[in-house]
Amino acid sequence: MQDFPVVDFHAHLGNWGRFGMLDTPELFLSCMDNAGIDVACLNCIFHGDSNRGNDRVAEYVRKWPKRFVGAAFISANYPEEMVPELERCFGSLGMKFIKIYPHYVRVAHDDPLYFPIYEFANERGLAIMSHARHYFDPPSVSVYKRYEGLVKRFPKINWVMAHAGGGTSAETARTVRDFPTIYVETCSSGLRYGGIEYAVKKGRADRVLFGTDMPLLDASQQLAKVIVCRITDEEKKMVLGGNAIRLLNLKL
Amino acid sequence: MGKVDLNFKPAVPVFDANAELGRRHDRRNLMDTPEQLFAEMARAGVDRALVWHPNGAAYDSMEGNLILQELIHGDSRLVPQFFCNPSFDDFDVFTRSVKDAAVRSIRMVPQYQHYPFREWIVGPWLDWMEREGLALWLPATYTVFGDTTELDATDVYDTVREHPHLNVVLSEIHYSNISWAVPLLKSLPNVHVETSKLTIADPINRFLEFMDDSRILFGSRYPNSTMGIHIYALHHMGLPESTVRAICAGNLERLLGMG
Numbered sequence: 010m011q012d013f014p015v016v017d018f019h020a021h022l023g024n025w026g027r028f029g030m031l032d033t034p035e036l037f038l039s040c041m042d043n044a045g046i047d048v049a050c051l052n053c054i055f056h057g058d059s060n061r062g063n064d065r066v067a068e069y070v071r072k073w074p075k076r077f078v079g080a081a082f083i084s085a086n087y088p089e090e091m092v093p094e095l096e097r098c099f100g101s102l103g104m105k106f107i108k109i110y111p112h113y114v115r116v117a118h119d120d121p122l123y124f125p126i127y128e129f130a131n132e133r134g135l136a137i138m139s140h141a142r143h144y145f146d147p148p149s150v151s152v153y154k155r156y157e158g159l160v161k162r163f164p165k166i167n168w169v170m171a172h173a174g175g176g177t178s179a180e181t182a183r184t185v186r187d188f189p190t191i192y193v194e195t196c197s198s199g200l201r202y203g204g205i206e207y208a209v210k211k212g213r214a215d216r217v218l219f220g221t222d223m224p225l226l227d228a229s230q231q232l233a234k235v236i237v238c239r240i241t242d243e244e245k246k247m248v249l250g251g252n253a254i255r256l257l258n259l260k261l
Numbered sequence: 262m263g264k265v266d267l268n269f270k271p272a273v274p275v276f277d278a279n280a281e282l283g284r285r286h287d288r289r290n291l292m293d294t295p296e297q298l299f300a301e302m303a304r305a306g307v308d309r310a311l312v313w314h315p316n317g318a319a320y321d322s323m324e325g326n327l328i329l330q331e332l333i334h335g336d337s338r339l340v341p342q343f344f345c346n347p348s349f350d351d352f353d354v355f356t357r358s359v360k361d362a363a364v365r366s367i368r369m370v371p372q373y374q375h376y377p378f379r380e381w382i383v384g385p386w387l388d389w390m391e392r393e394g395l396a397l398w399l400p401a402t403y404t405v406f407g408d409t410t411e412l413d414a415t416d417v418y419d420t421v422r423e424h425p426h427l428n429v430v431l432s433e434i435h436y437s438n439i440s441w442a443v444p445l446l447k448s449l450p451n452v453h454v455e456t457s458k459l460t461i462a463d464p465i466n467r468f469l470e471f472m473d474d475s476r477i478l479f480g481s482r483y484p485n486s487t488m489g490i491h492i493y494a495l496h497h498m499g500l501p502e503s504t505v506r507a508i509c510a511g512n513l514e515r516l517l518g519m520g
Contacts, residue, residue, distance in 0.1 A: 010264040026432070029439030029461050040463050043263040043499045087479060126449065198436060198460045198517050200486040202291055224462035230493035237489030249265065 010217075013246050014261050015046045015223050016253035019138065019171060019196050019220025019229065022065050030225045035067070041076065042227040044260065047250070047261060049221070051150070052108040059084045067102040069171040078257065079104040080138065085114045085122050095129045105257045106136035106169075115145045119155045131163040136256055137251070138194065141181065143168035153184045160188045167256055169229075172197050174217045174248075175204040182211035188191040189255050192256065196222040198233050205238040205248070214244040270493050273502070275508035277302075277310040278479030279398075279432055280488075282332055282339070283325075285315045287406045289417040292484040295332050295339070302338065305488035307481075309338050311366065311513065317344025319372045319405055326492050330362060340396065340517065342366045347386040348376035349365045356389060364513070365517040368398040368486065372410035380420050387424045396516045402487075414441035421449055426514050430478060447471050452457045453516070456491050456508070457482035463518050465498055465508070474504040478513050 024032050041049055049241050051069055053062025066079045083091050083099035098104040105132055111118045118139045130137055141152050156168060167190045172179045174193035185191045185208075193208050194219060206218045221231040235248050254261065284293045292301065302310060312333065317325025322344040333339045341471055345367045359367070368392060373377040378399075390397060399417060402409050412431075421429050432455040434442045439461060444451055454468065457480040461467070468477060478493060481488040492507070495505050513520035 011267050015265060027440055028434070028436040031462065031467070036463055039499065043463075043497050045497070091337035101331055178412045195499050198458070200458075200482075200490050201458065202484055202487050226463055227494060227498075229497040230460055230490055231510065233416065233490040233497075234487070236267060236269060236493055237487055245267060 012179075013214060014048075014248045014250035014254060015044075015232070016037070016219065016259065017041070017049040017221045017223065018169070018218040018253050019194050020049040020051050020223040021225060022051050022053040022062065022069065025055070028225060032075070038073070038076065040228040044232045045144050046228055046232065048076060048259065049223065050078045050080050050105065050257075052082045052225065054082045054108065054110045055086055059090065060089075060097070061177055063098055063102060063104070066104075070103065073226065078259065080106050080108045082108045082110070085109065085111070085116065088122060088125065091125050092129060095126065099133065099135075100133050105259075106138065109137060109139045111139060111143050111187055117143055117146060117150070117155070119159055127159070127163045127166060131165045133179055134165045134167075135220055136167040136169055136192075138169035138171050141173050152178075152180050153187075156184050156188060156191055158203050160190055164190070165257040166190060167191060167192060169194055169218060171220070173200055176201065177201070177207040179211070182207065185212035187218055192216045192252070193219045193232065194220040194259060196220040196226055198222075199228055200230065202240075205234055206240060209240045209244050209248065212239070214247050217248045218256070220251045262362075262410070266497075267461060269493050269496070271509065272496060273506040275305070275307045275479065275492055276513045277307050277476040277483065277515045278430070278455050279479050279487060280310040280312045280483040281315055281485075282312040283314040283316065283328055288312060290484050295334070295336070297485070299338065300509075301488055303382070307488050307492070308510070309340060310483070311340045311342050311517070313342045313344060317368070317371060318403060322346045322350055323355065324457070326358065326487075336437040337413070341363075342368050344368050345386065346374050346376075347383045348374065352385065357396070364395075364444050365399060365519070368400070369417070370400060370403045372412060373403040373405065378413060378416040378420055380423055381419060384423070387420070387427055391427045394518060396430060398430045398432050400432040401434050401442065401458075406413040411438075414445060418445055418448065422454060425451055427451060428453065430455050432480060432481060436461050436502055443471070446476070453478055453512070455480035457486060463498065465495065465500060465504070467502055469504075474507050475512055477508045478516070479509045
């Protein structure tokens with residue numbers, strides 16, 4: 010067994026019955042302990058009023074400050090609440106980065122609807138995690154062009170493409186290579202063959218972030234994707250924790 | 262700091278309950294030869310694999326099963342699983358082929374092959390399988406050309422409960438199938454579950470709350486997924502070694518009459 014920091018960049022709070030997703034502290038902590046995860050970055054995307062979920066996240070972080078880090082979920086369905094909730098999350102709640110979920114508004118995240126969030130994040134050099142592509146996107150959408158525009162307009166934001174580190178998209182890899190503020194995160198239920206290798210070898214090892222999607226997905230399985238893939242041990246350590254620690258300036 | 266095993270090798274024998282072997286017609290698999298399969302098995306520490314050929318679902322089960330046997334070429338590390346289309350295959354010819362090849366398990370994809378999994382179609386076939394002690398694999402979903410067909414849970418429930426001595430393995434249960442799969446497993450003790458798409462948090466311990474470990478089988482869904490992922494995870498879920506041993510190989514051996 011090797012001893013090095015492991016950070017899960019993508020975990021959720023909340024029960025989601027239709028998918029059997031069960032959320033209890035006991036389940037979270039036992040899954041993390043079994044997998045060898047030190048810290049999980051939590052977000053809660055299941056409420057229209059973002060503050061309700063963010064309060065739950067903050068409660069976990071307060072109770073287990075060495076095990077959880079908070080990510081602020083900001084709902085774009087209520088644009089008037091976005092900045093006040095951001096101020097609360099990065100003030101009294103001590104959140105570390107932002108999670109947005111464009112699926113709920115069916116508006117892609119390069120739309121000006123989100124710009125108040127981005128202006129807030131850009132001023133502070135925060136990271137923002139979002140799916141890179143959406144089910145409502147027309148087939149012609151280019152992820153590369155989407156992020157090219159965002160990076161140009163908001164150069165101090167670090168953009169994390171959720172799930173994009175588990176696939177084998179050449180366009181995603183090129184986006185990561187060309188823009189130094191782009192990261193990919195690894196969780197996926199597909200457990201696709203070769204996904205992590207692709208992200209590391211075709212993209213950049215220093216910008217792949219291990220994530221689990223816990224408790225929708227299992228921590229040990231998601232971690233195993235990194236363990237059994239064909240990259241070096243040093244690259245595995247970067248993916249599993251080093252990159253997240255650097256990105257979020259975590260003190261473990 | 263978290264303890265992670267970068268040099269992991271399985272501590273128990275491993276028998277994969279779900280590996281695809283051979284070329285597909287609808288896309289090129291990353292790996293489709295026996296040599297590539299053996300290399301992956303060696304890398305993951307898998308001793309044997311239950312293999313099926315995709316042609317058996319997409320076109321003709323008899324032809325697919327024949328190609329499968331050619332690919333296996335008598336290598337004992339690969340155990341054949343035959344596809345069956347009970348709405349099309351000739352009963353006498355098919356059952357003879359199973360006997361001749363000493364096959365111990367059958368795979369059906371009713372929705373993809375456009376027949377309902379109902380007693381009036383599959384009943385005689387399931388009666389035969391019960392008599393012969395053959396196990397039945399039912400994938401929850403089957404995808405060809407990017408289109409996915411899904412197993413009808415009510416059909417499975419109604420039909421399988423008429424065959425209490427038939428061992429049925431629900432294969433490739435995804436989190437989107439959990440809402441029906443868990444009640445089904447609770448209702449029918451002759452139904453088992455294969456792990457390849459079982460990716461919900463702490464899946465084995467959660468399933469062990471309502472069923473025993475003899476009904477869970479390790480499967481990888483190779484070549485779509487890496488064999489080693491579930492094996493590593495099974496060793497890092499806080500399970501007793503006896504449970505890991507049963508899931509990784511023992512249960513499949515028993516179902517196939519090899520234990």
